[in-house]
Amino acid sequence: MDRDKDVFDDLEGMVVEEAKQKYSATVIDHFLNPRNTGIPESFDCYTYMSGICGDTIGIYVGFDNGRIARTGFVTNGCGPTVACSSAITCMVEGATLEEAMSITGKQLIEYLGGLPIENTHCADLAVNTLRGALAKMT
Template identity: 35%
Template sequence: MEYSEKVIEHFMCPQNCGRIANPDVSYAYGDPGCGDAVIFFMKVQDNIIEDISYLIYGCSAAVASASMASVLVKGRTLADAINITEKEIEDALGGLPESKKHCSNLGAGAIKGLIKKFYSI
């Protein structure tokens, strides 16, 4: 199994990892099939994602996918960010091995759930 340089970069030095202080919303999401789990935290200002972070338990591809998802949506409007796709994350990472493509769903699914939860508060 071979990973792209971007996947390795985001696994070795994940962006936005940790918990931001006083988030407006948090959301837990997981894949029971492989055991990966993530909790995203978000601050919103004027419908723009001002800050986002996460805590994750998972393989290298899951860590890289959560990291890239956070990078891709930070600074975007909620309306734009909710449309993030697995393919967008995968492409930004320079691809994922076939057996790890499901990991991009972790980031995309969590972001969508996070924003839906924010709207329901």
């Protein structure tokens, strides 16, 4: 049993080391420790969207007094998609509807400390999903 755990820890360490060559520390942190996962107990709007690669994100948003107070996300996507979903839910904490709507993929990528070009569509998917959810409030 302990040997299986050691092998798993070694493999996990190798994967993380490989990821560090490609992704920023912020991306890896949001992937390994995603914030606001799952569906919040209460929310005012949500939507699901699929990207060009077929990955899907669902984002849930709840407001208190005109500001975003609760968020949650689910995804079947890749590591960068998890990181983008997690990061965008953090970016909108306390934001008004208009402020959250105005967040761009470029801003999300900057927040994450950059993304490889092949993963910029993951950021676009997260932004578009957030906007799709918020559009239901207008």
